[in-house]
Amino acid sequence: MVIPEEIIESRSFLERADKANDIGTKLNFLQDGFDLLDSYMDDFPGQNINLINNLKETHTLSALNQLNLLQNIEMSVWLDYFLFFNGYFKFESDSRIQQDRDLEKRYIIFENFWIGVFKKVIAKSILQIKNHKE
């Protein structure tokens, strides 16, 4: 089977993500790899779908397995990972987290690290908007 160039390239990004030690660099490679897979799916709907799903699943799991590295991280890096796990890759992340209780616990620790601050500022902004309207 001939593997399309786009998938080979995205696989190379995903492998570099696995190997990267810097968590910011790791996420950049992951996003580049996933973006390439998404654009391939847009251009060739339904083609190589099993391979693409396997790649996405494997590397989402790999990112989730590295949650231990994501403790005590800087707020901006935390937000990037938070958006990764809850954004375009939410389906892959959620299904994995639901299957593994240990992963779920680690994810909760990760999420709780900074989410409180965001909840606080968003709640404050909503209150200010409400007060302004009244």
Added chain:
Amino acid sequence: MSDFIITKSNKAKREISTQKPKVLQVNTLKDLVDIIGEKIAVSKIQAQLTIDFRANIRSLLESGDINKQEFSNSDEYIQSIDFKDWKPETRIRKSKEEKAIELLSKLSPEELKIVLERTTKT
């Protein structure tokens, strides 16, 4: 401003609070010069500015994947930058809330929606 200064020694694993000298309590350059003289004041300030400038260059050297020795900036690129008008930046320590507001303001509408959905759910 506190009249005491805390000094830590990681080597000895000790920490102590002592009286803070007047030279560390002044608020104007004139007061500093009055205490230590212009020559020492300039030399001390330049020593700190050198540290700040090197930190700036160091971040250019380290940008990229440091573990894989894959760097974003080549020596040639860094050396080609015109630093003649470089000035130190005043670092203002932001609160966690201020940082969060700043990060939220940079998000796209889609990303903001994700954060709002997750943070406002009961």
